Amino acid sequence: xxxxxENGFAALMExxxxxxxxxxxxxxxxxDACGVSFEFCPADQIPPRDxxxxxxxxxxxxxxxxxxxxxxxxxxxxALCLLASLVDCGEFxxxxxxxxxxxxxxxxxxAVDGAVFDxxxxxxxxxxxLREGVPPxxxxxxxxxxxxxxxxxxxxxxALWHSGTDEALVHDAHLQSVPTHRHPRSMVxxxxxxxxxxxxxxxxxxxxxxxxxxxxxxxxxxxxxPLRDSFLFELDVLRRFPVTNKPRGTGYVLxxxxxxxxxxxxxxxxxxxxxAIMFGNDTDTTSAVSAxxxxxxxxxxxxxxxxxxxxxxxxxxxxxxxxxSNQRN
Ligand SMILES: [Mg+2]
Numbered sequence: 205x206x207x208x209x210e211n212g213f214a215a216l217m218e219x220x221x222x223x224x225x226x227x228x229x230x231x232x233x234x235x236d237a238c239g240v241s242f243e244f245c246p247a248d249q250i251p252p253r254d255x256x257x258x259x260x261x262x263x264x265x266x267x268x269x270x271x272x273x274x275x276x277x278x279x280x281x282x283a284l285c286l287l288a289s290l291v292d293c294g295e296f297x298x299x300x301x302x303x304x305x306x307x308x309x310x311x312x313x314x315a316v317d318g319a320v321f322d323x324x325x326x327x328x329x330x331x332x333x334l335r336e337g338v339p340p341x342x343x344x345x346x347x348x349x350x351x352x353x354x355x356x357x358x359x360x361x362x363a364l365w366h367s368g369t370d371e372a373l374v375h376d377a378h379l380q381s382v383p384t385h386r387h388p389r390s391m392v393x394x395x396x397x398x399x400x401x402x403x404x405x406x407x408x409x410x411x412x413x414x415x416x417x418x419x420x421x422x423x424x425x426x427x428x429x430p431l432r433d434s435f436l437f438e439l440d441v442l443r444r445f446p447v448t449n450k451p452r453g454t455g456y457v458l459x460x461x462x463x464x465x466x467x468x469x470x471x472x473x474x475x476x477x478x479x480a481i482m483f484g485n486d487t488d489t490t491s492a493v494s495a496x497x498x499x500x501x502x503x504x505x506x507x508x509x510x511x512x513x514x515x516x517x518x519x520x521x522x523x524x525x526x527x528x529s530n531q532r533n
Contacts, residue, residue, distance in 0.1 A: 212518040216525065217504055224405055224500045225364040225532070226525055227507070229287070231473065231499015232360050232492050233521070234258075234511050236280045238477050239488030243267040243277075243322070247453070247484030256478045258514045268321055274514040277322040279492040282358035284314040284524065286380060290365045291527050296376040302340035302383040306331055316517035322488070324455070327354040330384040341379075344386035351389045353460040355381035357489045359394045360496040363401035365528065373398050374422050385457075388431075392438040393457045395419060397464075397493070404500040412465055416443065453483025453490040460486070460493055467494040473506040 220226035241260045242250060244267055255261040259273050268277075285304035293300050304313060309331050312318030326345050334343040344350070359380055366373045377398040378391040385391075399418050403411030419439060426432035442458055451463035467480040467490070476498040480491040499507065 210513050211515065212522065213512045213515065216518065216522055217512065220525065220529065221504050223529065224503060226529065227503040228360060228364050228401065228405075228496050228500040229283075229525065229528075230504060230512070230515075230521075231502075231507060232283055232496035233276050233280045233517075234507055234515055235477050235480065235495020235498070236276045236488050236492035237274050237515055238495075238511065239481050239491030240268055240271065240275065240277050240322070241266040241273065242481050242484070242487040245484050245487065247482065250482050250484050250487075253478050253482060256481050258511050271319070271321055272516060274516040275316045276515075276517060277488050278308075278320070278324065278327070279357040279489050281308050281312075281314040281316075281320070282327075283361050283492075284520065286358055287361035287365065287528060288314065288524055290361065291524065291531060294531075296362065296379060298340050298379055298383065301380060302334055302343070305383060306334055310335075314520060316520065324352055324354045326350050326352045327384045334383060340383040341386075344382045344384045346386045348387060348389065350385060350387050351393075351457045352385065352455045353393075353457045353486065353489050353493070355385040355390050356393050356397055356457050356460055357492055359398060360401060360493075363398040363405070364500075365532075366398075366402075367532075370399060370402070370418055371422055373402065374419065388434045388438045389441060390457050392419075392435055392442060393461055396439070396442060397461065401497060401500060404497055412468075451483060453480070453485040453487060455486040455489065460490055463490045464494040464497065467491075468497055468501070473498045473502040474508050 238258050251261050285308050289301045289304050307313035312320050330343045374395040377395040381391045381394045396419055399415035400411050403414045408414045423435040445458045445462050451466045453463045463483050467476045470476045470479050477491050477495050480494040481487045
């Protein structure tokens, strides 16, 4: 790949071009950064497919106009909080992860330029409770209306980092959701997405089908009966979403899952991102959730070089990616 080193990416590319895990992480960041300019835009006002890019067409009223093009938002900052916590602790630690989420919201930890500009309502309320001393396993919203995509959008690094059993991955995926989203629907969506990511990493031929069946098996064997019933019920709700809904790219966690699944039908990284953004609405998150999987599937080589050149914040990623990769080897 012909990549000038304008933002420090060339060295990273050279080192990790064959790593599906690094492809997934960078894919997530790129998807997020591409989607930021179109956030909140209804589908019918999104530019034509060939004009959707990191730099929107001239005259398009960008969301967050004061944020430089190529900047990732809350999705990626929180995902990097998760990855840093995993790398530093050597396991998923709920208190450590929750503390890093607070550091992000208050001080801009893992945010480009240290600037926080995009905080979801449910996440803000939960992190406010956390700051006031509510423990992280009780701070997340727990009603059925608290199922925004705020814990799904950041969970990918768990699947990239995890080397444990599918059961252990599902358990940790649930736990990483609870500081901000502790309704079982959000927990199940995070677990499902992590298994899909694991299937893409393993190059399983039908990753979504595999994850669905694997998750049903794991929940059927869950020891605690009320939890077993609840997780199986929510898995069924997730499955039935397309019976009455089309993917619309909204902030509802199940819509995000199904919008991403539709976007992944495309045959290139670029088209996955563009399809995700064409749904409109919560474009940065739909695109981040889709592009993380696309980054695994197509690798760093599949990400357009211009997007790699335009991504900001490489100085935050590089030391973390080096430490993550060293631990895996
Ligand atoms: Mg965002």
